[in-house]
Amino acid sequence: MSAAPASPIRVLIVDDHPILREGVAAIIELQDDMVVAGNAANGAEAIVQFAALRPDVVLMDLQMPGMAGVEAVEAIRADYPDARIIILTTYTGDAKALAAMRAGASGFLLKSSLRRELLGAIRAVYRGQRHLHADVAQDIALHAIHEQLTAREVEILQLIAGGHPNKQIAWRLGVGEETVKSNIKSIFAKLQVNDRTHAVTTAARRGIIEL
Structure with a gap:
């Protein structure tokens, strides 16, 4: 088991559903090596919060009113190339995951698997690794050889x-x-x-x- 970081991993939670933000925050706050740095309800708020808080890891919902997740990832990474962002979504589609990764996301996590994978994904991305849900990774591999639609x-x-x-x-x-x-x-x-x-x-x- 790897040692905990000298200071807690600071996490910014971005989702338009307050209940999900509160649930994720509750899980994170139980960990000795993590702390919730802040919350945002949409992509535009996420950009402002990231600049103000400079979190170690961002959990970013894919579908939000106004500015959605992929656009927010692109904007944050344009100003902060080292930003580590995990996309949260209910969608398993490989196209969504590829768009997020191309925008600069480091991980793609299904909301249905949060209880099983959330903490491991945060720690992995914090260490500079990538995290892809297994079903999504399989879909990407399955369609990688096919020509993409224009x-x-x-x-x-x-x-x-x-x-x-x-x-x-x-x-x-x-x-x-x-x-x-x-x-x-x-x-x-x-x-x-x-x-x-x-x-x-x-x-x-x-x-x-x-x-």
Whole structure:
């Protein structure tokens, strides 16, 4: 067992649900090697709090009103490249995890696994390691060899999810209908699906689009 740090690990908790913040704080405060440095309810507050408190580790909710988690991670890391941030989420999708990691997050933790993994994740990230929930890591590995959807393909897929036919998608994007059909063909190939419904459900499960 590794020795506790000379001073407690200072943790900033960012989540728009007060009950979750209080529950996480209660777990942390029971530890000899950790202390809650502060709380924030959204991404904008997190940026201000980080600058004021300079915590060792941030627990950042992914989905929040206003500025969400990924944008807040990018903003904090732009000013503080050494910031250590763990994303908290209810989503298992590999696309969400990859977006968070590319933004500079050091960990990705499912809220359903907080009781089992929270403390270990905080300690690991504090030591400079990464922490990925096993199911998320498996999803990332599974899809790593597949070609990623382009921003335009994601946009089209989101419109398909909204029930828009090809002609309407073409009009909204200012492109020809054949271009839309070509993009949809590419989407099907990349997601390894055969129809629009399967494409939407697969993309939603992986966190590529929002339903």
